[in-house]
Every structure is written in C-alpha cells, then in structure tokens.
Amino acid sequence: MSGPALWSRAAAVAAALALASCDLPGRPGPEPEVLRPEQVLDFATLYSQNCAGCHGAAGKGGAAVSLADPVYLAYADDATVRRVTANGVAHTLMPAFAQSAGGMLTDKQIDVLVRGIRGWAGAAAPGGIKPPAYTAAAPGDAARGAAAYQTFCARCHGPDGKGGSGGHSIVDGSFLALISDQGLRTAVVTGVPGRDAPDWRSDAPGRPMTEQEVTDVVAWLASQRTQFPGQPYPSLNTTHGGKQ
Amino acid sequence: MRLLKALGEWLDFRLKLGEGIRDAATHPIPKSSASWWYVFGSAALTVFGIQVVTGILLAIVYVPTAAQAWSSLQVLNHDPTLGWFLRAMHGWASNFMVALVLIHMLQVFLFGAYKFPRELTWIIGVFLLLMTLGMAFTGQVLRFDQDAYWGIGIGASITGRVPVIGGALVHLLLGGPIIGGDTLSRFFALHVFIIPGLLIGLVSLHLLMVLKLGINEWPMPGRIVRRETYLKEYEQLTHEGVPFVPDAIWKDLVFGASIVAAIAVCAAVLGPFGPGGQPDPTIIQAAPRPDFFFLWLFSLLSLLPPQMETPVLLLMPPVAILILLLVPVLSGEGEKHWKKRPVAVLTVLVAAVALGSFTHLARSTPWSPAMSAWSGAPVPISELKGRSALERRGALVFQAKQCRNCHALGGAGGMRGPALDEVALRLTSDQLIRQVLQGGGNMPAYGKNLSPAETTALVSYLETLKPEGRPPAHDASQP
Numbered sequence: 001m002s003g004p005a006l007w008s009r010a011a012a013v014a015a016a017l018a019l020a021s022c023d024l025p026g027r028p029g030p031e032p033e034v035l036r037p038e039q040v041l042d043f044a045t046l047y048s049q050n051c052a053g054c055h056g057a058a059g060k061g062g063a064a065v066s067l068a069d070p071v072y073l074a075y076a077d078d079a080t081v082r083r084v085t086a087n088g089v090a091h092t093l094m095p096a097f098a099q100s101a102g103g104m105l106t107d108k109q110i111d112v113l114v115r116g117i118r119g120w121a122g123a124a125a126p127g128g129i130k131p132p133a134y135t136a137a138a139p140g141d142a143a144r145g146a147a148a149y150q151t152f153c154a155r156c157h158g159p160d161g162k163g164g165s166g167g168h169s170i171v172d173g174s175f176l177a178l179i180s181d182q183g184l185r186t187a188v189v190t191g192v193p194g195r196d197a198p199d200w201r202s203d204a205p206g207r208p209m210t211e212q213e214v215t216d217v218v219a220w221l222a223s224q225r226t227q228f229p230g231q232p233y234p235s236l237n238t239t240h241g242g243k244q
Numbered sequence: 245m246r247l248l249k250a251l252g253e254w255l256d257f258r259l260k261l262g263e264g265i266r267d268a269a270t271h272p273i274p275k276s277s278a279s280w281w282y283v284f285g286s287a288a289l290t291v292f293g294i295q296v297v298t299g300i301l302l303a304i305v306y307v308p309t310a311a312q313a314w315s316s317l318q319v320l321n322h323d324p325t326l327g328w329f330l331r332a333m334h335g336w337a338s339n340f341m342v343a344l345v346l347i348h349m350l351q352v353f354l355f356g357a358y359k360f361p362r363e364l365t366w367i368i369g370v371f372l373l374l375m376t377l378g379m380a381f382t383g384q385v386l387r388f389d390q391d392a393y394w395g396i397g398i399g400a401s402i403t404g405r406v407p408v409i410g411g412a413l414v415h416l417l418l419g420g421p422i423i424g425g426d427t428l429s430r431f432f433a434l435h436v437f438i439i440p441g442l443l444i445g446l447v448s449l450h451l452l453m454v455l456k457l458g459i460n461e462w463p464m465p466g467r468i469v470r471r472e473t474y475l476k477e478y479e480q481l482t483h484e485g486v487p488f489v490p491d492a493i494w495k496d497l498v499f500g501a502s503i504v505a506a507i508a509v510c511a512a513v514l515g516p517f518g519p520g521g522q523p524d525p526t527i528i529q530a531a532p533r534p535d536f537f538f539l540w541l542f543s544l545l546s547l548l549p550p551q552m553e554t555p556v557l558l559l560m561p562p563v564a565i566l567i568l569l570l571v572p573v574l575s576g577e578g579e580k581h582w583k584k585r586p587v588a589v590l591t592v593l594v595a596a597v598a599l600g601s602f603t604h605l606a607r608s609t610p611w612s613p614a615m616s617a618w619s620g621a622p623v624p625i626s627e628l629k630g631r632s633a634l635e636r637r638g639a640l641v642f643q644a645k646q647c648r649n650c651h652a653l654g655g656a657g658g659m660r661g662p663a664l665d666e667v668a669l670r671l672t673s674d675q676l677i678r679q680v681l682q683g684g685g686n687m688p689a690y691g692k693n694l695s696p697a698e699t700t701a702l703v704s705y706l707e708t709l710k711p712e713g714r715p716p717a718h719d720a721s722q723p
Contacts (some may be wrong), residue, residue, distance in 0.1 A: 009505055026515030028321045028328050034390070034521035037529050049620045053643045061625040063639035093637075093644040093698075104529075168632030174704075175634040177697035178641070230696030 038106050043116030046109055050097060059120055060193070064094070065186060068120040069193045072186070075131040082114045092180050129201060129208060132189055135182070136215040145220030148213040152204045156197075161224065167197065170221065173229035184218045268455055269489040274481035276462030278492035281355070283499040284348035285454075288376075289447065290500040291341040294507065295379075296440070298334040306386070308432035310425040310523075313388035317519045332511030338380055340507050342537045345376045350592060353571070356580025357460035359469045363572035365453045368446050370568045375443050377537070382435035384535050388428060393523035394532035396423055396431070398545075405554050458482060459492075463580035470577055531614035539606035540599045546611050610659035612649050617658070619646060624654030627665070631708055638705025641698045645690070653709075661687055668710035672717045676703045 040046060048057070056062025065072060067081075076084075088096035088103075097103035098110055105113075149161065158164030161171035169175070179187075188209070191199040201208040209217070256262040305324065307316040320327040349369060352358055358366035381399075385392045396418075403417055404410045419426030461481050486492070521530055534542050548556055582589055623639050631639070642648070650660035657663070671679065680699055683689035694702065710716055 024329075024512045024515075026328070026332055026512050028515055030322065032318060032522075033518055036522055036524070037527060049616070052620045052622050053618075053648070054622075054640055056622050056625075061628070062622055063628055063631075063636045063643070093640045095644065163632070168634070170633050172632075172634045174697035174700035175632075175637050177695070178637045178701055228696070230698070230700035 037104070038109070041109065041112050043112050043119075046105070046113055047116060050105065051113070054093070059117065065183075065190070066193045067117050069190055070121060071131060071190045071193070071199050073118065073121040075186070075189050076134055078114055078118060080134050081117055082110060085113055086110050089180050089183065092178060092183060132200060132209075132211045132214050134185075136185065136218070137211070138215070140212075140215035140217075140219030142216070142219045142223040144212075145216035145218070145223075148209070148217045149220055152209055152213065153217065155204070161221070171224040173226035176221065176225045177229035181218055181222050184221050185214065188214050188217055269493075270487040271455065271458075272482045272485040273459045273488050273492055274461040274478070274485045276481075277459040278486055278488075278495065279462060280495055280499070281351055281462075282459060282492070283496050284344050284351055286496040287500045287503045288341055288344040288348055289451075291337050291344060291503060291507070292443070292447070294337045294504065295334065295341065298330055298337065299436070299440075301330055302334055303436060308386070308428050310388070310423075310428055313386065313428055314519055314522055317387065317389075321516060321519075328516050329511055331516035332514070333507060334383075335517040336507045336510040336514070338383055339536060340503060342376055342380055344503070345373055349373060352460075353588065354582045354585075354592065355460060355463050356469070356582075356585070358572040359578070359580060360471050360474055360576045362453070362457055362460065363576055365450060365457065366572045367569055368450050368453070370565065372443065372446055372450060373568075374565070375439050375446070378439050379435065379443070380535065380537055382431045382439065384538075385431040386428070386435055387517065387519050388523050389519035390521040390523055390527065390530040391518070391532040391534065393423060393525065394530060395534055395538075396427060402557050405557060459488075463582075465579070465581040465583050467580065468578060469580060529616065531617075533606065533609075533613075536603070540602035543602040543606040543609075546609075546613065547605070608659075612658035612660050615646070615649060618648040618652075618656055619643075621648060621653075621656040627653060627709060631705065634701050635705045635708055638701035638703070641694070641702040642705060645693065645698075645702075647702075650687070661685075664706065664709055666710050668707050668716045669714060670717055671706075672719050673703055673707055674719065675717070676706050 047059075051059075051067070052062070054062050054064040055067050056064075059068030060066050067073075084094065086096065086098035086103075086107075087101045088094045095103065097105045097113075099106060150159070153161070153167075153170075154164070156164055156167035157170050158167075161169065163169040176184075187197075189200045191197040200214060252262075302320070305316060305320050305327070307313060317331070320331055322328070324330075352366065352369070358369075381395075385396050400414050400418055400423070404414045406413055415421065417427075417430070418424075419430045458478060461478065467477075517535070520532075521527060533539070545553065545557070579585055623643065628636065628639060642653075647664075648657040650658040652659065652663040653665060655663075667676070677699060678684075679687065680694065680702060681689060681691035707716065
C-alpha cells in the first residue's frame, strides 16, 4: 500500500470516528451481550430452546402434540397449557419446565411461552362444533369404548388396534406406556395434524364423536396397557414372566 | 522554528542524549536488512504502545472487584463517549500483538537470525512471547465474564495437578480457595504492573541488543555462520550498508501505521470483545471458551484421553519452552537460509498445521461442550413422515434424552457420535438395543436411564432411519 493511500484511509477512519461514532457497526447494543438465562423473555428464543425439539418449529411438524394446531388450541385452555408447561406430565416424556417443579424457567418465562403459543390460535379456530372438554367428566367404560372403537377407529387402525389399511398400531405396549390417558384423549380429539389421523369430528362419516365416546375409546385404549411393556421378545417373555 | 531549535539545543546541552539518539538512528545496517520482512518486531512494539495507552485509559474506569468488574465493563461499553471503542482497540490490539509476535518469531526462526551472536536476543524473545501470552490470558481474566470465570477455574485445576505443591500453587494463583475478589486483584496486578513492567524491561534489552549486535542480514544459501568469521563478515556488510534512518525505518513506519489502521478498523467494525455472560457460577447454561489464541489448547484438552491429561498438561509447557530456549544453543552456527534447513521448515509446518487444526476444531467443537446446544433442534419432518405412534414416541425419547447432543439428524446435532440418518442400514434392531443399553465405543451405557418401553420406542424409531428403498441391516447369522 502506498503512503498517500494509507493516509487517506487513516483520514477516512478518523473522520468516520469523529462523525459517526454513534452508528459504527462495532458499537455494542444497549443490552448486555449475553443475558442471564432468567432474563430471556423473547418467545421465539424460549420456544426454540425449550419446546421446538419435540413440538416442532413454530408448533408444527414435531413428534409431540402440535401446539399450533387450531383444534388443539380450541381444546386446551390457557390454564391447561400453563399447567402442563410448568409441571410436565408424569410418566411421559413431557418434562416440567417451571423452577418450582425442578425445571429451568421462571414463572414469567412460562407466561411468555403460554401467551406465545396462544398467539398461534389466530383466527383459524375450528368452525362450528365445540371440541370435547379437555378432561373427562367421568371415567370411561372400556367395553363401550371397544364398540366406539369399531365405529370410529377400526377403519384405519384395524379391528384390534394393531394396525390396518390406513393406520399403524395404537395398542403397542411400549407406546401406551409412554403416553398418559390425557395424552390419548388429546390424540383422539385433535388427531395428528399433518398426517392422516383426523380429529374427533371426522373419524367416521356422518357425525362427530360424542364426548362420551371419546372418553370410552380412551378407556378401552388404556385397558390395552401391559404390565411389562417393552420386552423385546414378547413370546419368550410370557414363559419367563410365568416363572417369576 | 528557530526558537524550537534553540530550545532543543538548550535541552541537549544538559541532557546529552542527542548524540546517542543520532548514532542509533543512523547506524549502518546491511542493505538487505532494509526489507519488508524486517518490520514485524517494530510493529509488535507499536501495538504494545497502543496497549499501554488504551490500557491506562481503561484502568481509569475499570473496577477490579468481583462484584463490579463485569458491570464496569458494561459502563465502559455504553456510557462514556467511545468507551466501547477504547475496549475494542485494546481487545483487537491484543490479538494483533500476539499474532505479530508469533510472525516475528517465525520470521526470525526461518531467517536464522537467532544464530551467533544473537542467541541471547532470541532467548529474551522467548520470554517476551511468554509474557505476551501471559498478558493475553490475564487480560481475558480481567474481562471477568463467564469465559473468564471458567477459564481461570480451568487454569486453577491445571495448576492443582502439580504434584505435592499443587494446592499451595492454586491458593497462590487464586488468592484463596475460591475464585473471587482476591483472584481478580491478583490478575489485575499481574496484567497492569508485573507483566508489563517485565515486558518493558525485556523489550528495552531486546532492542538494545538489536542495536548493539546489528540487524540480521538477509540470509543467502551457502553463507555459513561461523563464530570465528561472522563478525568480520557482518562488518563488511554494514560497511557497504545504508543508515537505518531513513533507508529502513520508513518501511517500519508504514507497516506499523497500517497495523494501527487495521486495528482501528477491526475495532470500529467488529466492536469490543464481550463481556459475555455474568461471571455467576449458578448459571449452569454457560458454555465458556477461551480467546482465539488459546483455542488450540481448548481442543487439545478436550480431545486428550483422560489418562494423558496430567502428563501432557504438566510436561508439555516446560518441554516446549525448553526446546525454544535451546534452539540457538543447539544451532548457533551454520546455514541461515530456509532452503538449506529442511528440518526447521518442517518443524514450522508441523507446528502450524497442528495449531491450525486444533484451532479449527475448537471453532467447530465436534465434542459438543454445550449440553443443550441441540436440545431445541426439531427432528427433520421428513424423518417423522409415515412413522407409527410407537416410532413417533421413539423420536420423542431421542429428543428428550438428548441423544442429539452427540448424534446429528438432518445435519443438526453433535458430532461426538455418528450421524444417525442412515443408522438402520448399519445396525440391526438387536445391535441397536445392545448399543443403547450397554454403550460401547465412545458411547456411555443408557440402560439405567431408559425404561424398557422407552428403549423399545427409541429402537423402533431408529430402525426407520434409512433412505427409502434400501434394505435394512440384517443379522448374517440368521437365514
């Protein structure tokens, strides 16, 4: 680099410093570079760090419940979303996030998450029919549930729930061990968005499932739980289990 | 102008410095030494000057206490006009200084400038390098953010591995059993008084020796350094040489000025370093890492097998320093030109490739030091498509048990273990179950962390991870 070019560059830098010291790109923003973890109150950050892994980016396409599904948002109220986020669901893979329950998030951060998730509801509420209540009013009846199953579910999941033309098994012992009764109820009501499993309105042509039918089908599914789920060789396991 | 001259003469009549300065400035140097390759040392000194000036200005605002150091840097970043720029200059000049000292050393090594009679200049230079690195490390501690806090914690635990006196050394280093105000005071004293004082003293000595012994001549292949003849040969070269001022110094000035300009541009565009997160040990989400010039050490320590750590940590630094100090003693004579010194060139190349690779590894951190780095990365939608209820539960197990921290899916995830997008081509279901439960290779056993149902779900999900249309792995012992 020649002398004059250098000087003109140095002069340019000096001028830039003098004139635009407020707008130089290196000037740090008003916030500290790294916030304390409890000071993070941005929904997108909190959601992507804590929820997106299972519930999917923007609440869609994950392996767990699709939080952005309008049916789900009409079915679960704020208090429910808040309780589940804060306390988790025992014996399932949904952990507790509130510090009071052993998680890492403050109550304020849980509020941010609940508000943000609710914000996805938008205008796209499910038309017309009110979804069944989030919690069952009374325990279901497995025998009646078996009949309801034949009406509403067997078409795809097969006559015994072990899978059929359009759906996979939903009575696998390990699957049932990893989902709560409430989780089963949510799956029946909301279906699995993005896949072929429809919600409670269109499981069978003609009419939606009634509240009682939903409760009973869940009771029937729950009755299919096994005592020792997840044994890799179930046929061997029966004799082994018999000896114990 | 006449007045100025009169004042100068009045002063010089009493100070008697003028003649010495004039002699030093105009001392003849070999023609070949007025080279663009001979500018790194003076540039390092220029940057050291920046560090002294910016450092003094920073010390006016900085509070070296555990409670206030971090917030005083926030104040510097935001309140005083151009306070952030001052921090940025000091931080970038630090990086430039380490780089320049390393380049200077490399140049001296490859040009054989450490050979007779300049052995002691090299040995002092080695100490100057150590002090420059010491300044960089203590400076990082003074930033007193999470990186600093855990960095000094790691420094202390390395020190603690010294046999017998380790505990006492840690106590000395930290000023107590914990990292706190006393630690910061010690590092402040080191960074502001002790090391700079030594640096100024040794730099003066280093410079004096350059003046007295003369700048190294440009090496020529075949021109052999011998103790008996070198001084006479060098005298001959200087006899035909040029005065340092102005024939050589303008290159130093131009290069030094461009370095200063480069530092200013970096500072203005890229801004100050940190401070990062608050130095609070209760923040367990911290994923600290050292500054650029110590990144190689970060990867080396992360990738060493555990049983090698203590020997390497305690033996490598003294051995490396000893080798550097012995260089001029072992090869004080002989060939100076790099073309005739293949071992020297190879050593430099190996060291550069090793340090470069370790630095690169530290930037990609394939050993996944941040425990929650990928906890939020969703499973790719294509790898959930068409999966059964059980397999989808398995994907949840995969996410919830943080398999992702070591195994990538769809390109997102740790690299400690293999990516699992095609795992079903490699392992049968039985092999997957065994690997998950018992671990093996580099993987810990998860048998105690997974229920049988979770294992079944996880493995049934993993069995779906293969490209469509390819047959899964099969057990060769079965028909």
